[in-house]
Amino acid sequence: MSKCSKRNEDIVAKFRSGMTLEAIGQEYGVSRQRVQQIIQMYGLSRDSGGxxxxxxxxxxxxxxxxxxxxxxxxxxxxxxxxxxxxxxxxxxxxxxxxTPAQRKYGDESAIISFASRSQSLRDMAKLMGVNEHSLGRYLNRHYPEILKRISKRPTSEESEQRKLMVKQMLAEGKAPKEIAQDLKLNLPTLKAWMKYNHVS
The missing domain is CATH 1.10.10 (Arc Repressor Mutant, subunit A)
Known part of the structure; x- marks a missing residue:
C-alpha cells in the first residue's frame, strides 16, 4: 500500500469519526477542498461524516x-x-x-422534605446549606405555598414570651451580642427588634 493511499484512508477514517474538513486539512497540510476530493474518491458525501x-x-x-x-x-x-x-x-x-437553581436546591421532593423538617426559612436554609434570602426568593417564585407555611409570623403570645426572655437575659447582665447568639439571631436583627418592641 502506498503512502498516499494510507494517508487517504486515514483521512476518510478521521472524517467518519466526526473530524471536520478544515481540521483534517490542517493536520495533513492540505486544503479543505483536497480533503473533500479524497472523501468523494471513496464514495462518501459530506453528510457521511465530519x-x-x-x-x-x-x-x-x-x-x-x-x-x-x-x-x-x-x-x-x-x-x-x-x-x-x-x-x-x-x-x-x-x-x-x-436550571442552576434546581441543581442548587433540588427537585420538588427534596424541597418538601427539607420544609417538613424545618420550623422556619432560616432552619430550612441551614439544613440545605444555602443562603436564606436566595432560598426565600426561589421558594416565592416556585413554591409559594411552602414559603407561606414555613414563614409564619410568631403569634402575639410567642412575641410576648420572647420579650420576657430578652428582658430576663438583659437583667442577668448579658450583652446584646450574647443574647443574639443564644437566640440564633444576628446582632443587627436583635437590636432592631429590641428598638421596635421597646426592650432595653
Missing amino acids: VSANRSNKLEMIADLCRKGRTVTEIAQETACKHTFVTKSLKQLGLKAR
Missing part, C-alpha cells in the same frame, strides 16, 4: 448529560458546544435540563 457525524455524537452526549441532571451551562462546557446549540438540541430532543 460535522454531521460529530453533530450526531454531540446530540447523544447532550441527551445523556441532560438525563444525568446537568444544567445547560454544564452540558455546554462538557461537550464544548455553544450554549444556544445545547438549548436548541434539547428542545429538538424534547428534553429539559435542570
